[in-house]
Amino acid sequence: MCHNIPVNGAPFLECRGLRLILGGQPVLGGIDLAVPAGALVALVGASGAGKTSLLRLINRLLAPDAGQILIQGQDIMAQDAVAVRRGIGHAVQGGGLFPHWTVADNIGAVPWLLGWDRQRRQARALELMAMLELPAHLASRFPGELSGGQASRVGLARALAASPRLLLLDEPFGALDPETRDALADRLHALHRAQGLTTLIVTHDLADALLRADLMLVLDQGRIIASGPPTAIAANPHPAVQALLAAPLAQARALAGLTP
Numbered sequence: 309m310c311h312n313i314p315v316n317g318a319p320f321l322e323c324r325g326l327r328l329i330l331g332g333q334p335v336l337g338g339i340d341l342a343v344p345a346g347a348l349v350a351l352v353g354a355s356g357a358g359k360t361s362l363l364r365l366i367n368r369l370l371a372p373d374a375g376q377i378l379i380q381g382q383d384i385m386a387q388d389a390v391a392v393r394r395g396i397g398h399a400v401q402g403g404g405l406f407p408h409w410t411v412a413d414n415i416g417a418v419p420w421l422l423g424w425d426r427q428r429r430q431a432r433a434l435e436l437m438a439m440l441e442l443p444a445h446l447a448s449r450f451p452g453e454l455s456g457g458q459a460s461r462v463g464l465a466r467a468l469a470a471s472p473r474l475l476l477l478d479e480p481f482g483a484l485d486p487e488t489r490d491a492l493a494d495r496l497h498a499l500h501r502a503q504g505l506t507t508l509i510v511t512h513d514l515a516d517a518l519l520r521a522d523l524m525l526v527l528d529q530g531r532i533i534a535s536g537p538p539t540a541i542a543a544n545p546h547p548a549v550q551a552l553l554a555a556p557l558a559q560a561r562a563l564a565g566l567t568p
């Protein structure tokens with residue numbers, strides 16, 4: 309079954325029959341999906357379901373054992389891996405920053421690979437820092453001198469530096485306190501819209517996925533078991549989907565009971 313999300317015209321990102329085996333074990337067992345341009349897609353599922361592996365395939369950090377990945381209709385396996393990766397913004401939990409590079413140099417990493425001169429990289433870093441509400445004086449700091457929230461913002465700035473059309477985020481705000489996480493999720497949402505990005509975000513924060521994503525994909529044991537808008541996911545009777553939703557929904561009900 310192909311998990312097509314309603315598309316106007318050709319999809320921006322497509323996976324066809326994607327299979328991945330790691331260590332002799334099937335990790336992804338035939339993923340078919342089509343994501344329209346401009347969608348913010350939350351990829352959810354239990355630990356070990358294959359979410360990170362799917363992002364790593366799209367970013368060409370892993371190679372599929374079968375199937376195809378197309379970005380704007382082009383098979384990415386037929387393209388140079390480094391070139392594919394440079395067109396994609398990628399951020400991971402905690403920022404994944406280079407510890408011995410300053411904040412400005414971290415943000416400018418992909419532009420540096422693309423051959424931008426120092427002045428242009430610095431200007432872009434400061435522009436993105438302003439967009440992500442990072443004070444400019446942090447530009448010369450090292451990652452070890454940042455708070456968790458600041459490091460996550462720098463990671464996001466780095467992912468956006470070369471103006472990618474596709475953003476892949478792997479639990480980018482996973483380790484943050486709820487208030488910072490919420491503020492950053494709001495900022496990401498605004499940037500996603502303003503920059504016309506197509507974004508895939510792996511998250512364990514079901515409430516955030518249900519409230520902010522245009523579309524959700526639920527992975528279970530290497531297969532997509534549900535896809536569509538959050539309302540359709542919330543109504544999906546699949547036991548694994550209901551199990552994922554049980555805790556956040558119970559929490560929301562309990563909280564609603566506390567407020568006047």
Ligand SMILES: Nc1ncnc2c1ncn2[C@@H]1O[C@H](COP(=O)(O)OP(=O)(O)OP(=O)(O)O)[C@@H](O)[C@H]1O
Nearest residue numbers: 330331333335353354355356357358359360361362
């Ligand atoms: N390099 C590897 N070699 C062998 N098995 C691997 C490798 N990387 C991942 N796996 C296995 O693939 C499966 C999917 O892992 P993956 O990291 O994609 O899951 P996930 O859904 O992102 O999990 P989590 O939510 O815990 O991050 C797991 O069973 C994992 O143990």
